[in-house]
Amino acid sequence: MRTGLPHLLPAAALGIACIVSFTLLLAFRPHVPGEPGTAAVLDAILLWNSLLPRAAIALIAGAALGLAGALLQRVLRNPIADASTLGIASGAELAQTLGLGFLPLLTGISRELLAFAGGFTAVAIVLALSWRRGLDPVTVAISGMIVSLIAASLSVTLVLARGEYAMSIHIWGAGALNQQDWSGVISLAPRLAAGILAAALLLRPLNVLALDDSSARSLGVALHGVRFSILVLAVWLSASVTATVGIIGFLGLAAPTMARFCGARTTGQVMMAAPLAGAAVLFLADCLTQLLGPGFSDLVPTGAATALLGGPLLLLLLPRVHGFSAVTATADAALRQLRKPAAALSLLAAALAIIFALVLTLSPTDKGWSVALGPLFSELLPFRLPRILAAGGAGAMLGAAGFIMQRVTGNPIASPEVLGVSSGGGAGLTVALFLFGFPSPAIMLLGMALGSLAAFLVMIAIAGRSGFSAERLLLAGIAISAFCMAIVSMVLAQGDMRSYILLTWMSGSTNRAGAFEAWTAMITLVVLTAPLFLMIRWLTILPLGTGVSRSIGLRVLPSRLVLAVLAALMTAISSFLVGPLSLAGLIAPHLARLIGFQKPHHQLAAAILIGAGVLVMADWLSRVVIYPYQVPVGLFAALIGGPYLLWLLGGKERSA
Amino acid sequence: MSRVQQFTRRTVLSAAAVLAAARVPRAQEAGPRVATLDWALLETLLAIGANVVAATELRQFRQVAIKPDVPEGVADLGLRGTPNFEVLRFARPDLILNSNFYAWADPLMSRIAPVESHPIYKPGESPYLLAEQATLAIGERLQRPAAGRMVEELAARLDRYKNLFARGDGRPVLPINLGDARHYRVFGSDSMFGEVLKRVGLANAWTGATSYSAMAPMGIETLASMPDAWIVLIPPHPQDAFEALAESAFWKALPAVRENRVLAVGSINPYGALPAASRFADFLAEGFSRVRNG
Numbered sequence: 001m002r003t004g005l006p007h008l009l010p011a012a013a014l015g016i017a018c019i020v021s022f023t024l025l026l027a028f029r030p031h032v033p034g035e036p037g038t039a040a041v042l043d044a045i046l047l048w049n050s051l052l053p054r055a056a057i058a059l060i061a062g063a064a065l066g067l068a069g070a071l072l073q074r075v076l077r078n079p080i081a082d083a084s085t086l087g088i089a090s091g092a093e094l095a096q097t098l099g100l101g102f103l104p105l106l107t108g109i110s111r112e113l114l115a116f117a118g119g120f121t122a123v124a125i126v127l128a129l130s131w132r133r134g135l136d137p138v139t140v141a142i143s144g145m146i147v148s149l150i151a152a153s154l155s156v157t158l159v160l161a162r163g164e165y166a167m168s169i170h171i172w173g174a175g176a177l178n179q180q181d182w183s184g185v186i187s188l189a190p191r192l193a194a195g196i197l198a199a200a201l202l203l204r205p206l207n208v209l210a211l212d213d214s215s216a217r218s219l220g221v222a223l224h225g226v227r228f229s230i231l232v233l234a235v236w237l238s239a240s241v242t243a244t245v246g247i248i249g250f251l252g253l254a255a256p257t258m259a260r261f262c263g264a265r266t267t268g269q270v271m272m273a274a275p276l277a278g279a280a281v282l283f284l285a286d287c288l289t290q291l292l293g294p295g296f297s298d299l300v301p302t303g304a305a306t307a308l309l310g311g312p313l314l315l316l317l318l319p320r321v322h323g324f325s326a327v328t329a330t331a332d333a334a335l336r337q338l339r340k341p342a343a344a345l346s347l348l349a350a351a352l353a354i355i356f357a358l359v360l361t362l363s364p365t366d367k368g369w370s371v372a373l374g375p376l377f378s379e380l381l382p383f384r385l386p387r388i389l390a391a392g393g394a395g396a397m398l399g400a401a402g403f404i405m406q407r408v409t410g411n412p413i414a415s416p417e418v419l420g421v422s423s424g425g426g427a428g429l430t431v432a433l434f435l436f437g438f439p440s441p442a443i444m445l446l447g448m449a450l451g452s453l454a455a456f457l458v459m460i461a462i463a464g465r466s467g468f469s470a471e472r473l474l475l476a477g478i479a480i481s482a483f484c485m486a487i488v489s490m491v492l493a494q495g496d497m498r499s500y501i502l503l504t505w506m507s508g509s510t511n512r513a514g515a516f517e518a519w520t521a522m523i524t525l526v527v528l529t530a531p532l533f534l535m536i537r538w539l540t541i542l543p544l545g546t547g548v549s550r551s552i553g554l555r556v557l558p559s560r561l562v563l564a565v566l567a568a569l570m571t572a573i574s575s576f577l578v579g580p581l582s583l584a585g586l587i588a589p590h591l592a593r594l595i596g597f598q599k600p601h602h603q604l605a606a607a608i609l610i611g612a613g614v615l616v617m618a619d620w621l622s623r624v625v626i627y628p629y630q631v632p633v634g635l636f637a638a639l640i641g642g643p644y645l646l647w648l649l650g651g652k653e654r655s656a
Numbered sequence: 657m658s659r660v661q662q663f664t665r666r667t668v669l670s671a672a673a674v675l676a677a678a679r680v681p682r683a684q685e686a687g688p689r690v691a692t693l694d695w696a697l698l699e700t701l702l703a704i705g706a707n708v709v710a711a712t713e714l715r716q717f718r719q720v721a722i723k724p725d726v727p728e729g730v731a732d733l734g735l736r737g738t739p740n741f742e743v744l745r746f747a748r749p750d751l752i753l754n755s756n757f758y759a760w761a762d763p764l765m766s767r768i769a770p771v772e773s774h775p776i777y778k779p780g781e782s783p784y785l786l787a788e789q790a791t792l793a794i795g796e797r798l799q800r801p802a803a804g805r806m807v808e809e810l811a812a813r814l815d816r817y818k819n820l821f822a823r824g825d826g827r828p829v830l831p832i833n834l835g836d837a838r839h840y841r842v843f844g845s846d847s848m849f850g851e852v853l854k855r856v857g858l859a860n861a862w863t864g865a866t867s868y869s870a871m872a873p874m875g876i877e878t879l880a881s882m883p884d885a886w887i888v889l890i891p892p893h894p895q896d897a898f899e900a901l902a903e904s905a906f907w908k909a910l911p912a913v914r915e916n917r918v919l920a921v922g923s924i925n926p927y928g929a930l931p932a933a934s935r936f937a938d939f940l941a942e943g944f945s946r947v948r949n950g
Binding site: 379 | 742745746760761903910
């Protein structure tokens with residue numbers, strides 16, 4: 001058959017690549033030095049108890065993740081569902097971090113059980129959030145990604161809190177396949193077999209699920225029941241893998257794609273080909289990282305290497321993602337409008353001033369709560385003022401950047417964090433750390449600004465393509481984020497001084513803010529936001545779309561570029577100050593609109609004030625909740641912003 | 657019967673007695689109030705009986721470094737990465753000691769009290785020599801003669817151990833810290849443990865360089881490339897990691913394990929100063945003499 005042959009080529013190429021690299025690995029594996037007799041015995045042990053079980057576990061874990069991915073994608077009717085995108089992996093990691101570090105009573109319980117519990121809890125939360133929508137595929141996927149974000153930021157907080165003791169969490173989080181016996185294989189293989197058996201039994205209902213809900217129901221499939229059992233099966237498979245070898249990023253995404261690329265069409269074919277493709281991809285990645293690493297050590301943890309696949313794959317798959325009509329986060333037409341926006345703005349400014357005064361004076365001490373006045377106030381001022389100014393300035397700039405992004409993309413859900421622009425800054429920072437060793441703050445800022453700009457330009461290009469709905473843009477942003485974070489986590493896994501700098505950046509701590517940070521925040525806030533008020537015309541017209549903008553006589557490209565540079569600079573500087581996860585850039589423009597500021601310049605001013613207020617509050621909370629210990633403010637703000645984003649997505653059914 | 661030489665309660669007590677014999681002076685005659693962000697300096701200060709009023713992550717310090725004891729009244733400044741400067745301010749120190757690790761905090765802390773920096777871990781320099789210098793300098797600054805005594809006593813003790821170990825089997829020693837059942841961290845010649853090995857005349861089985869701040873985790877299978885070595889397990893490590901490792905075929909097949917050349921010692925701060933070095937040396941001496949005497 002003419003159509004069959006070309007499809008077999010990629011499959012054959014993948015197979016041959018696997019065989020060749022494994023042969024090379026066997027031929028060039030490092031040998032044990034020393035007395036020949038002992039060395040030969042140890043070599044044999046290494047071969048039989050390390051190299052071969054490792055190869056086997058790569059195949060089994062890859063197959064299990066591939067199958068889990070195929071199942072998840074089928075049941076959610078969503079080509080981007082995967083253990084990484086649904087929060088299973090991050091939930092499992094969080095549970096392990098908690099169990100290892102903070103609950104000594106749990107040390108008796110195995111890490112496998114902890115991972116199960118965490119993965120299931122994360123999925124349960126995701127399902128609960130999307131239950132009202134009948135487990136709508138899109139709601140499930142987006143809730144999953146946000147739960148994942150929240151779990152990841154909690155994990156980073158805990159890692160930081162534990163200091164060096166967290167080494168194993170690092171390794172585990174990055175998904176290393178090292179084995180020293182067959183126990184991993186023995187525990188995972190039967191689970192994979194059981195999973196394959198269950199998937200075979202569920203094939204018919206699966207096929208029916210490929211139709212839409214009403215047809216499936218009329219054919220007599222108990223919709224929620226079947227979906228639920230398939231979901232449980234997929235979660236169980238991925239949690240088993242996560243518990244045994246750690247997070248293997250996005251393999252569940254890669255495997256079914258590869259399967260379709262190799263010619264699998266029907267559900268049955270995909271279910272058979274996806275595990276094979278998953279096994280091959282993970283096996284190949286693992287062989288390569290062993291081959292390229294020096295001596296006995298790996299180049300990078302295998303899980304971090306596969307995570308690099310995630311971003312590009314998500315972008316590639318986006319055109320196939322259907323079903324967005326159900327959820328729209330577009331602006332409500334019936335939003336109220338303030339009668340006296342200027343007065344309301346002064347009210348907001350007054351509120352910010354009061355918050356400012358409160359956080360500057362009110363704080364717990366070793367003798368309980370106290371209001372610092374008089375000499376104590378001037379004593380504490382050098383410690384409180386810089387961090388408050390840094391947080392406030394960052395929040396204000398995030399608010400403005402979020403406002404620009406929502407206007408330029410014409411999309412109400414855009415924001416620096418959601419579009420991956422903050423994470424782009426992280427990738428830029430990573431590159432700067434590699435090029436300069438210990439770069440100065442200015443070079444770090446420059447690297448972050450360039451990274452942010454690159455990420456935002458990619459997002460503008462994506463948003464510019466016709467028919468991209470709010471959620472699709474959100475998913476593209478998550479794809480960029482995933483790619484940038486994969487770069488960051490590869491360096492994190494090296495465990496040297498650079499990873500400490502990156503961890504500190506990710507957590508976003510204002511605790512270190514001194515005069516430099518405070519002045520940077522204040523000066524850039526003024527310099528970067530003041531011109532925006534002169535660009536109100538652009539910000540009014542651009543959301544109407546390229547065609548309309550052009551017909552009104554706006555030079556679209558230059559205006560977009562100028563705004564993009566401003567937004568990227570503001571994002572980079574604020575993520576330098578409070579980390580990439582704060583979500584203040586999402587919340588502030590939204591709240592401004594919800595309050596009733598509809599004119600662009602009012603909305604911009606309100607977004608700046610609200611952004612500043614939110615982060616100043618978050619900064620204060622982050623230093624009082626576990627006094628004298630402190631939670632990094634960026635993570636703390638993410639814990640507020642994440643649920644808000646979920647509420648925003650879930651709540652829209654009221655107006656739909 | 658476990659193949660690992662576990663410390664019994666008695667041996668731990670006797671090791672503690674050795675430490676106590678170093679006559680740690682009490683901070684009765686309160687000297688200047690000092691605070692620090694760095695654990696290596698903290699243990700130095702406590703060991704010479706300085707009047708410590710504030711330090712970081714005390715909960716964790718008590719679990720990882722264990723000795724010297726931290727008096728009840730010392731204020732906890734929170735995490736080393738995010739110390740609480742307001743608590744530091746309330747502790748009213750007369751002097752703040754800092755290391756190069758937390759140099760970023762110097763400008764902020766110098767508003768509270770004068771800051772003096774004593775690096776102990778620097779690329780390409782011996783942490784033992786730096787720790788000696790820091791101990792002597794701090795002792796002089798705070799007028800604690802105990803500092804000089806500690807430096808001399810430890811040097812003498814390491815010399816004694818050198819004679820003791822010279823009668824041993826001459827095998828190299830591999831000090832490691834388990835991360836999980838499949839990864840460990842190794843301490844090279846530029847680490848404090850590596851320095852102690854050198855000073856007591858033992859060879860470090862790990863000949864590669866280790867970066868001064870933290871070591872990238874090694875896969876457990878690399879243990880097979882050092883078949884001659886004594887393996888010294890330094891906690892803290894996750895309990896389940898050790899149990900899983902001890903069960904594995906690979907671990908049981910290692911020459912060091914088959915020939916009973918594994919020592920599990922007490923928890924030590926891996927980035928410590930002289931007190932950590934002293935603890936490590938005592939654990940080694942105690943462990944090896946126990947093995948020799950059966």
